Amino acid sequence: MPVVTLPDGSQRRFDHPVTVDEVAGDIGAGLRKAALAARVNGRLVDTSYVIADDANLAIVTDKDPEGLEVIRHSTAHLLAQAVKELFPDAQVTIGPVIEDGFYYDFAFKRPFTPEDLAAIEAKMTELARADEKVSRRVMPRDEAVRFFRNLGEIYKAEIIASIPDKEQISLYGQGNWVDLCRGPHVPSTGKLKAFKLTKVAGAYWRGDSRNEMLQRIYGTAWADKKQLDAYLTRLEEAEKRDHRRIGKELDLFHLQEEAPGAVFWHPKGWTVFQCLVAYMRERQGLAGYAEVSAPELMDASLWQQSGHLQTFGENMFLTKTPDERVYAIKPMNCPGHVQIFKHGLRSYRELPVRLAEFGKVHRYEPSGALHGLMRVRAFTQDDGHVFITEDQITAEAVAITQLILSIYRDFGFEEVAIKFADRPARRVGADDIWDRAEAALKAASDAAGIQYTLNKGEGAFYGPKLEFVLRDAIGRDWQCGTLQVDLNMPERLGAYYIDEHSARRTPVMLHRAIFGSLERFFAILLEHHAGRLPAWLSPVQAVVLSITDRQDEYVRKVTESLKNQGFRVEFDLRNEKVGFKIREHTLKRVPYLLVAGDKEVAANLLAVRTRSGKDLGAMPMETFAERLRIELESRGRQVLEG
RNA sequence: GCCGGGAUAGCUCAGCUGGUAGAGCAGCGCAUUCGUAAUGCGCGGGUCGUAGGUUCGAAUCCUAUUCCCGGCACCA
Numbered sequence: 001m002p003v004v005t006l007p008d009g010s011q012r013r014f015d016h017p018v019t020v021d022e023v024a025g026d027i028g029a030g031l032r033k034a035a036l037a038a039r040v041n042g043r044l045v046d047t048s049y050v051i052a053d054d055a056n057l058a059i060v061t062d063k064d065p066e067g068l069e070v071i072r073h074s075t076a077h078l079l080a081q082a083v084k085e086l087f088p089d090a091q092v093t094i095g096p097v098i099e100d101g102f103y104y105d106f107a108f109k110r111p112f113t114p115e116d117l118a119a120i121e122a123k124m125t126e127l128a129r130a131d132e133k134v135s136r137r138v139m140p141r142d143e144a145v146r147f148f149r150n151l152g153e154i155y156k157a158e159i160i161a162s163i164p165d166k167e168q169i170s171l172y173g174q175g176n177w178v179d180l181c182r183g184p185h186v187p188s189t190g191k192l193k194a195f196k197l198t199k200v201a202g203a204y205w206r207g208d209s210r211n212e213m214l215q216r217i218y219g220t221a222w223a224d225k226k227q228l229d230a231y232l233t234r235l236e237e238a239e240k241r242d243h244r245r246i247g248k249e250l251d252l253f254h255l256q257e258e259a260p261g262a263v264f265w266h267p268k269g270w271t272v273f274q275c276l277v278a279y280m281r282e283r284q285g286l287a288g289y290a291e292v293s294a295p296e297l298m299d300a301s302l303w304q305q306s307g308h309l310q311t312f313g314e315n316m317f318l319t320k321t322p323d324e325r326v327y328a329i330k331p332m333n334c335p336g337h338v339q340i341f342k343h344g345l346r347s348y349r350e351l352p353v354r355l356a357e358f359g360k361v362h363r364y365e366p367s368g369a370l371h372g373l374m375r376v377r378a379f380t381q382d383d384g385h386v387f388i389t390e391d392q393i394t395a396e397a398v399a400i401t402q403l404i405l406s407i408y409r410d411f412g413f414e415e416v417a418i419k420f421a422d423r424p425a426r427r428v429g430a431d432d433i434w435d436r437a438e439a440a441l442k443a444a445s446d447a448a449g450i451q452y453t454l455n456k457g458e459g460a461f462y463g464p465k466l467e468f469v470l471r472d473a474i475g476r477d478w479q480c481g482t483l484q485v486d487l488n489m490p491e492r493l494g495a496y497y498i499d500e501h502s503a504r505r506t507p508v509m510l511h512r513a514i515f516g517s518l519e520r521f522f523a524i525l526l527e528h529h530a531g532r533l534p535a536w537l538s539p540v541q542a543v544v545l546s547i548t549d550r551q552d553e554y555v556r557k558v559t560e561s562l563k564n565q566g567f568r569v570e571f572d573l574r575n576e577k578v579g580f581k582i583r584e585h586t587l588k589r590v591p592y593l594l595v596a597g598d599k600e601v602a603a604n605l606l607a608v609r610t611r612s613g614k615d616l617g618a619m620p621m622e623t624f625a626e627r628l629r630i631e632l633e634s635r636g637r638q639v640l641e642g
Numbered sequence: 643g644c645c646g647g648g649a650u651a652g653c654u655c656a657g658c659u660g661g662u663a664g665a666g667c668a669g670c671g672c673a674u675u676c677g678u679a680a681u682g683c684g685c686g687g688g689u690c691g692u693a694g695g696u697u698c699g700a701a702u703c704c705u706a707u708u709c710c711c712g713g714c715a716c717c718a
Binding site: 103201213215334363368459484577593599607 | 643644645646647653674675676677678679680681691692708709710711712713714715716717718
């Protein structure tokens with residue numbers, strides 16, 4: 001007879017097998033109503049699950065993260081049920097839970113339209129209102145395959161047929177609709193109260209671009225209307241932070257048809273870009289890197305030798321000159337750096353040799369992949385290559401890791417996830433070389449004391465890598481930095497040094513980038529700060545405003561003086577009300593507005609206002625300059641605006 | 643690259659079933675000299691992404707094409 005232990009340690013005895021639902025009812029009517037699923041001995045089950053033996057039980061409600069998952073999963077089923085009722089010819093495939101919602105893929109003779117989406121959502125609401133009971137049953141695999149074949153659901157049948165044949169298949173049904181599913185699901189469709197279909201899109205069957213394309217319907221689902229609305233508001237907020245929108249608003253850059261995936265940097269955007277370069281130049285210099293610059297165009301034979309052309313040639317831009325030579329525009333900087341390393345005879349005494357370049361690379365990305373500054377065809381890497389002996393890998397990798405994390409902190413990114421990407425299917429070099437490279441990178445990661453997750457098969461074609469992923473202000477993740485151990489490229493390109501016994505040795509090459517792509521990092525910064533870049537990165541750090549033309553001379557003088565001190569300052573003498581000027585420059589995200597009216601001129605002061613609307617009072621220009629200087633030098637750690 | 647949607651003034655967008663393009667903001671001019679997120683009045687501005695086609699007539703319909711957007715696939 002089962003003894004059920006609840007999360008608080010209390011126990012309940014039953015003299016017969018009981019369902020989760022009954023136990024919940026035994027605890028309280030409110031809990032019974034709120035129960036969506038349960039954990040029995042750690043396993044997630046339906047409320048109809050029968051407990052026959054002693055067990056630990058935790059009721060799952062919409063307050064639990066699992067509860068929300070159950071809701072989303074069940075809403076995906078509701079979507080499929082609605083689609084089948086409205087479009088009986090559509091075939092169901094899969095419908096998993098994703099972040100904030102779910103999707104379901106259908107095979108259908110024509111694409112779903114936005115009107116279809118509205119009709120489907122209305123049908124879903126109707127089915128949820130009907131509060132149909134969701135029931136579970138089990139059948140042997142082969143029977144399940146026959147069952148779905150008979151229904152004409154060939155995709156489902158294919159999925160089930162790929163499950164090992166001894167397994168029992170669970171099916172969930174609601175109304176006259178039934179689907180294969182591991183579950184669990186909500187006890188009845190009435191539990192689904194806050195959902196919305198968001199978009200239709202194409203998606204390949206089984207995620208393989210060689211397969212046919214299905215219709216994917218995305219939706220979001222929440223415990224209640226309030227959560228749903230909060231989510232929709234969050235989407236709107238994210239849209240306002242979109243770097244493409246901010247780039248336009250602040251006149252930072254543009255893209256145009258003749259140069260897909262290549263950026264036209266405007267003066268203000270380029271100012272910020274140059275701030276990033278200057279910052280990195282300083283940090284790298286201190287870390288022992290020497291800056292170089294290698295050609296953007298090199299003979300294709302070099303790329304043949306490096307392995308790029310064979311492995312990733314379809315992503316490279318090639319050009320033929322009138323003399324019939326084929327050149328490749330560099331997609332990476334490493335071969336260039338190897339040429340510089342190779343020039344002259346290197347001694348082991350020189351190692352590590354650390355070369356860095358703000359290298360502009362071009363990659364022919366698939367047209368559908370392009371996305372603002374995040375994914376472009378022409379971009380600038382803060383690329384660096386370190387040539388070392390195998391014994392030096394650990395120490396150097398630890399130093400690089402620390403450098404990367406320290407730099408991210410300067411930009412306000414404290415949360416950094418690290419992934420270890422091991423050998424990919426398309427690669428160069430023998431397996432034993434890969435074994436050594438992966439072991440060395442693992443050892444270095446351990447020595448650096450970092451935690452990482454495995455990103456299987458995602459390494460570079462020449463070596464394993466660590467990927468550094470930033471989390472921004474609204475919780476999105478972006479891969480930026482990378483550290484790669486390469487035991488292949490130096491040998492392929494004939495690089496060597498002379499060791500202490502006068503023998504030729506092939507160096508190990510570490511590839512590393514910190515921003516990754518400057519374009520991308522720039523976009524991440526814009527979105528992270530919603531355009532309000534810290535003053536040290538702002539294209540314009542302050543604007544001096546006049547109230548009437550009586551202050552013109554004073555404003556010009558102050559502006560000139562601040563500019564001479566190295567600040568990025570402009571003035572605004574337009575014949576407009578001060579409120580109008582303040583609004584405009586606030587919208588342009590200028591950190592400080594310095595207002596000069598008759599009072600300030602008389603007292604030789606500036607009234608300082610921040611872009612967040614805070615009044616810092618009137619102060620002499622020298623005071624403002626001093627405080628701003630401290631803010632810039634501390635890279636925003638000591639902030640004037642408070 | 644694949645599926646779907648889109649492209650109209652500098653920007654955001656309207657323009658129903660074909661009859662020859664419109665708003666707000668921005669810009670320009672004039673007035674206003676003003677104290678912390680929009681002063682008022684007036685004016686100019688578009689071969690409707692590109693190339694073909696159908697038609698008496700095309701922003702609107704058809705075909706092709708480029709780019710953009712949302713996904714998928716890709717991401718050295």
